[in-house]
């Protein structure tokens with residue numbers, strides 16, 4: 001497994017990290033804790049020893065499962081979590097409404113108030129059974145709380161030895177500049193952004209910014225929540241509560257069209273390399289300039305083993321370009337503005 005330094009910090013992470021959202025269950029139509037524990041241990045065995053989670057992933061569940069699975073391995077793991085999305089505090093602007101793992105309604109709010117940040121860091125450490133968190137990231141900006149107050153609280157927690165490094169997520173370059181200014185001599189470890197062969201927006205702004213400032217960049221949803229593996233066949237039924245179902249890009253037609261494109265573009269490279277489609281797509285992603293690592297979600301050990309091998313697959317420049325250019329202009333039906341309006345009017349699937 002290739003490894004890289006995270007920005008200017010002393011943290012080192014594998015190029016393929018474990019994304020622990022799906023094992024929280026919420027959004028993903030539930031989860032199987034036994035399979036999740038196997039997946040987490042398989043990740044550690046494969047050198048995929050950095051785990052990205054958040055309190056909101058299953059409303060504490062993802063962090064608890066990580067704590068259970070990795071107990072006794074603290075020295076070998078890098079624990080990366082987040083602050084700023086609360087479902088258990090009435091303060092802050094509403095981010096979204098949802099149902100929790102027991103089908104009870106929840107309101108998730110943005111809240112980066114200093115007292116909330118301190119509370120969340122304590123709770124995350126407790127759920128994962130550790131004294132120190134390796135990386136704490138601001139999950140989403142909170143328009144009601146000055147960034148200086150939030151970062152001030154995180155700097156204090158760092159001084160107190162409760163966390164090693166500070167990162168952010170879903171930030172614009174302007175906010176990244178502001179964060180760096182406020183942090184002063186404390187390094188901004190990383191920003192975590194949506195990035196895949198089909199979601200390349202950050203190539204215009206965040207990636208060049210991060211390269212210039214030596215800040216790490218973590219790609220989230222790098223395989224488009226399963227779509228870029230080629231294994232999400234049209235016939236596969238997702239659970240009724242799996243929220244991917246509500247997205248037009250997961251329609252049977254879109255899956256079929258994307259799988260055909262993957263077969264044509266990625267298939268020959270995968271075949272030549274004795275690799276899977278997922279491995280080639282992940283390897284091409286982590287080869288992009290400025291990217292530190294991909295956070296790849298998995299629900300079982302087989303998926304983890306498949307994904308981890310991508311961290312050992314060194315594609316040449318022509319192969320990387322073939323994947324990136326071959327998928328560049330793929331567009332899902334029904335996902336543009338017209339598709340969204342039709343969906344609102346009940347005129348599309």
Ligand SMILES: NC(=O)c1ccc[n+]([C@@H]2O[C@H](COP(=O)([O-])OP(=O)(O)OC[C@H]3O[C@@H](n4cnc5c(N)ncnc54)[C@H](OP(=O)(O)O)[C@@H]3O)[C@@H](O)[C@H]2O)c1
Nearest residue numbers: 019020021022220221222223224225226295296297303306
């Ligand atoms: N900062 C943020 O705002 C933010 C937002 C989103 C995600 N994230 C982070 O990024 C991580 C990854 O993103 P993500 O979870 O959205 O999606 P992802 O990594 O693009 O996709 C994960 C899903 O793909 C399927 N999959 C994984 N490996 C596979 C394989 N080898 N073969 C076939 N299917 C496979 C699994 O779903 P099925 O088995 O159900 O098909 C899995 O749950 C998250 O876990 C989280 O840590 C952060």
